[in-house]
Each structure stands twice: as C-alpha cells, then as structure tokens.
Amino acid sequence: MAKNMTLLWGSGSCPCWRAMIALEEKNLQGYNHQLLSFDKMEHKSQQVLDINPRGQLPSFKHGDNIVNDSYAICFYLESQFQDQGNRLIPDGPEERARMYQRMFEGQTFYEKLNNVIYYDFFIPEEERHDCALSRNKEALKAELSLWEGYLQQSPGSFLAGSSFSLADVVVFPTVAYLFRFGLSAGRYPKLGEYYALLKDRPSIRASWPPHWLENPKGHEALKDF
Known part of the structure; x- marks a missing residue:
C-alpha cells in the first residue's frame, strides 16, 4: 500500500515532519522517500518541480494523486486510511x-x-x-x-x-x-x-x-x- 507513495522532504522542516508523523500514525511505513538538502537548493530541482511547481517541501505523491501542503497531506492520509493505524480525528x-x-x-x-x-x-x-x-x-x-x-x-x-x-x-x-x-x-x-x-x-x-x-x-x- 505504501509502496506507491513518494515523499520528498528536508530534515528539520516542520511541514515535512508533520507529513512524516501522519504517515507513521497511519502505519504507512515503507513508502518511498528522499531526503533533500535546502542548503544545496535541491527543493528547487526539476525532480521536485515535477511534483510541486512551488518548489517546496514536502512534496507527496500517492499513485497519481499529488498532495503537497502539509496540512492537506495530513487530512488526505486520515481520510484515505481512516480505518488503518491511529484515528487522528476525534469522534466527539x-x-x-x-x-x-x-x-x-x-x-x-x-x-x-x-x-x-x-x-x-x-x-x-x-x-x-x-x-x-x-x-x-x-x-x-x-x-x-x-x-x-x-x-x-x-x-x-x-x-x-x-x-x-x-x-x-x-x-x-x-x-x-x-x-x-x-x-x-x-x-x-x-x-x-x-x-x-x-x-x-x-x-x-x-x-x-x-x-x-x-x-x-x-x-x-x-x-x-
């Protein structure tokens, strides 16, 4: 399930960390990921721009679905996998x-x-x-x-x-x-x-x-x- 997911991320980025916590909480370990360097401007590389035209991290792809904003990634993962891992939206x-x-x-x-x-x-x-x-x-x-x-x-x-x-x-x-x-x-x-x-x-x-x-x-x- 997670093998058709790709996350491009940077170390110490709060938005990237949010996405990674959500992936862990939903038991989606094993996704493809690549650590990029902000110092080397790798977030502006063509690899990133092909997924995220803003040239920002995180950049996330699940199958043909692209979701880049960290809040959007969190909502997407919870809605797509609400019965897997930990529920992240309370019932009450x-x-x-x-x-x-x-x-x-x-x-x-x-x-x-x-x-x-x-x-x-x-x-x-x-x-x-x-x-x-x-x-x-x-x-x-x-x-x-x-x-x-x-x-x-x-x-x-x-x-x-x-x-x-x-x-x-x-x-x-x-x-x-x-x-x-x-x-x-x-x-x-x-x-x-x-x-x-x-x-x-x-x-x-x-x-x-x-x-x-x-x-x-x-x-x-x-x-x-």
Whole structure:
C-alpha cells in the first residue's frame, strides 16, 4: 500500500515532519522517500518541480494523486486510511471542534516562531531593525502564553483533549523547535510537559530530524524567553 507513495522532504522542516508523523500514525511505513538538502537548493530541482511547481517541501505523491501542503497531506492520509493505524480525528463534536481550532492556530504559532529564530535568514541585512525583531519576540511571547493556557485548559493531555489527534501532528514539531532553540520548561511548564509526553511517541521518534540526532545540543536563541 505504501509502496506507491513518494515523499520528498528536508530534515528539520516542520511541514515535512508533520507529513512524516501522519504517515507513521497511519502505519504507512515503507513508502518511498528522499531526503533533500535546502542548503544545496535541491527543493528547487526539476525532480521536485515535477511534483510541486512551488518548489517546496514536502512534496507527496500517492499513485497519481499529488498532495503537497502539509496540512492537506495530513487530512488526505486520515481520510484515505481512516480505518488503518491511529484515528487522528476525534469522534466527539467538542473534541473535534477543538482539534480543528488548535490545528489551524498552529500555523500562526509556527509563523511567529519563524519570525524570531529565522529573522536574520529571511530579512536582508540592510532591512533589519532591532525594533522589528523586538516586536517579533513580544508577539512570540504572547503566542507562547496562549498555548500554555490552551494546554492548561485542555480536558486531557493532548491539544484537543484525551486523544492524540491531527492537532498534535501539526503542532508538535513547532513545540519541538521551541525547546531545540532553548525555551525554558521552567517558564512554560505545560509546554514542557507536553513536549516530554510526546517526544518519545513512536511516530515522532521514528521521524525525528536526522541532523538533530547528529547534533542533539541545539541552539540558545530562545533561552531568555
């Protein structure tokens, strides 16, 4: 079943990691995959462009079906294989509503994180301003407080409630990045508990970014948050 699936991906990409977690959760191991280098601009290669004209990763193909956006890949896999592996959309309307809300809020969370840790990478040197970076940091701090509160209010250990769902699939990579870049679990205990709970989940451990395994130390960009 998974042999007619192909995933082109990059190590440490949150969107790629989302797709890989979903594939693991649906017991779709054995799919064809190729690790590409962002540094070498391999995501702009013809191999990728043939599947994804935007030249972005992940790029995913199942038979003749092409699905490239990471959220779309997650929904596609859950709908196509809903009776296989773990169910990722809760049955109850309250928990399902919470799952959708947290899932799509996760994109804002991811963007605000990127605006801080990749500020120097995305913004040309002549356009960088300390006040802009300061605003980005304050926006991320406010976002962190929101998610700390969401986890505090959750009726279970996961973002939507008592079961692991698509919300966790798409948001956990962002949380992992926070701690990779030095976020303090002492200042954000619920996020710290959530990270500790999920980091050794089989689907997450199996898809852990290879270069993180090679260099577990990480960075300190968020150590003062």
